[in-house]
Amino acid sequence: MMTRMAANEDTATCDAVHRAQAGELGAFESVYRTHVSAVLALCRRMTGDEREARDLVQDIFVRAWEKLAQFRGESSLATWLHRLGVNVILERLRATRRDALRFTDEVVDDVAISRASSAADRVDARLDLDRALARLPAGARTVLVLHDLHGYSHDEIAQMTGIAPGTSRAQLWRARRALTRMLNE
Amino acid sequence: MTHITEDERQGLADGTLNAEDAARAAAHLVVCEACAADVSQLRTLMHRLHAAASASATLDEDLWPAIRDRIESSKVIALDASSGTRDSRSPVARRRPVWLGAMAVVGAAAAVIVAAVVLRSSRTPAVIPAVSVSPPAASTAMPVPSGPAGIPAVTRVSDSARAYQQQLQQLLDEIEMQRAMLGPSTTAVGDSDLQVIDHAIAELKTALERDPNNTVLRQLLAESYQQKLDLLRRLRNAS
Numbered sequence: 001m002m003t004r005m006a007a008n009e010d011t012a013t014c015d016a017v018h019r020a021q022a023g024e025l026g027a028f029e030s031v032y033r034t035h036v037s038a039v040l041a042l043c044r045r046m047t048g049d050e051r052e053a054r055d056l057v058q059d060i061f062v063r064a065w066e067k068l069a070q071f072r073g074e075s076s077l078a079t080w081l082h083r084l085g086v087n088v089i090l091e092r093l094r095a096t097r098r099d100a101l102r103f104t105d106e107v108v109d110d111v112a113i114s115r116a117s118s119a120a121d122r123v124d125a126r127l128d129l130d131r132a133l134a135r136l137p138a139g140a141r142t143v144l145v146l147h148d149l150h151g152y153s154h155d156e157i158a159q160m161t162g163i164a165p166g167t168s169r170a171q172l173w174r175a176r177r178a179l180t181r182m183l184n185e
Numbered sequence: 186m187t188h189i190t191e192d193e194r195q196g197l198a199d200g201t202l203n204a205e206d207a208a209r210a211a212a213h214l215v216v217c218e219a220c221a222a223d224v225s226q227l228r229t230l231m232h233r234l235h236a237a238a239s240a241s242a243t244l245d246e247d248l249w250p251a252i253r254d255r256i257e258s259s260k261v262i263a264l265d266a267s268s269g270t271r272d273s274r275s276p277v278a279r280r281r282p283v284w285l286g287a288m289a290v291v292g293a294a295a296a297v298i299v300a301a302v303v304l305r306s307s308r309t310p311a312v313i314p315a316v317s318v319s320p321p322a323a324s325t326a327m328p329v330p331s332g333p334a335g336i337p338a339v340t341r342v343s344d345s346a347r348a349y350q351q352q353l354q355q356l357l358d359e360i361e362m363q364r365a366m367l368g369p370s371t372t373a374v375g376d377s378d379l380q381v382i383d384h385a386i387a388e389l390k391t392a393l394e395r396d397p398n399n400t401v402l403r404q405l406l407a408e409s410y411q412q413k414l415d416l417l418r419r420l421r422n423a424s
Binding site: 130 | 198230253
């Protein structure tokens with residue numbers, strides 16, 4: 001059965017998805033080429049680490065290939081890929097970083113930030129929001145990226161990460177304050 | 186003068202404050218320079234974040250060949266996405282410290298070796314028999330998945346191994362550079378676990394040379410490679 005695609009999906013994308021769902025790897029390559037920039041941006045911001053972001057881009061597209069049959073076109077492909085990407089990233093963070101997603105006792109304070117920064121970093125951070133994001137502790141960065149850059153609600157973030165909505169809100173405020181300080185240094 | 190709360194400052198900046206509270210807070214900003222400056226800074230940050238949200242990233246390296254190789258290798262080895270070793274762990278298990286997973290690695294590798302020996306003489310089954318390093322749910326007979334539409338695909342095992350080897354070698358090179366930053370006990374345990382997995386991989390390769398169409402052996406080999414990949418990633422992140 002053909003997948004019914006979201007109304008805003010163009011014909012070429014629909015065709016590529018249908019062919020990829022039928023097992024055509026070449027069609028999936030065009031899906032990759034269309035969406036890799038957005039997926040990479042998400043990975044960079046969520047991890048703050050270029051090398052890990054590239055690993056994750058691979059994991060996400062491999063997972064997308066495996067799960068593509070489950071894509072029903074109820075949302076856009078970009079939205080589906082984004083959600084799948086967030087799940088893959090959160091899984092990886094939990095599996096490979098002992099301090100990842102440790103929200104409750106994590107404090108985004110001046111000491112933590114200054115420890116992670118150097119004079120060169122401070123100059124760069126003024127120019128580069130992504131670098132400033134990378135200096136946030138993982139938990140605070142996760143909440144801020146999901147909420148402020150990708151529009152997830154605190155309830156949704158709580159569901160994805162297993163923290164309370166109030167904790168998500170507190171982390172967000174702290175992260176914004178820390179970012180403001182870094183960008184004004 | 187009573188200043189506005191943090192809740193009100195953040196709500197003004199991101200527009201989530203209700204209309205009544207927003208009007209009251211805005212009135213305060215007119216008479217309080219400190220609060221006005223603070224909210225202005227937060228609003229500036231929000232504008233930068235919103236602008237960044239729509240920005241795409243540039244990539245100076247084409248990741249597609251590596252992705253294609255991994256997909257091709259998953260076709261060969263027929264890993265089941267729904268019962269694979271990476272995704273089947275519970276959230277609690279995923280939060281375990283790195284080296285608590287070592288025993289599981291050793292156990293799984295031992296199971297791989299046993300399975301390799303036991304299955305060495307069996308021929309291509311239509312379904313996977315009840316031998317697997319995966320959790321019990323995956324150990325029942327099941328068809329071999331091979332892609333998004335379940336399309337059968339069989340290519341050479343050497344292609345599959347090559348795809349993993351490239352990633353493994355890159356990680357090994359990075360860890361070698363960072364070895365000095367790892368503690369001696371971490372290095373020792375890591376090396377020991379790698380030896381166990383390498384031994385299992387060697388056994389499986391030998392078995393597959395004798396029985397190249399054995400689907401179970403291919404699956405076990407893929408899982409061993411994946412375990413090694415996961416272990417190396419943890420080692421790299423620990424350094």
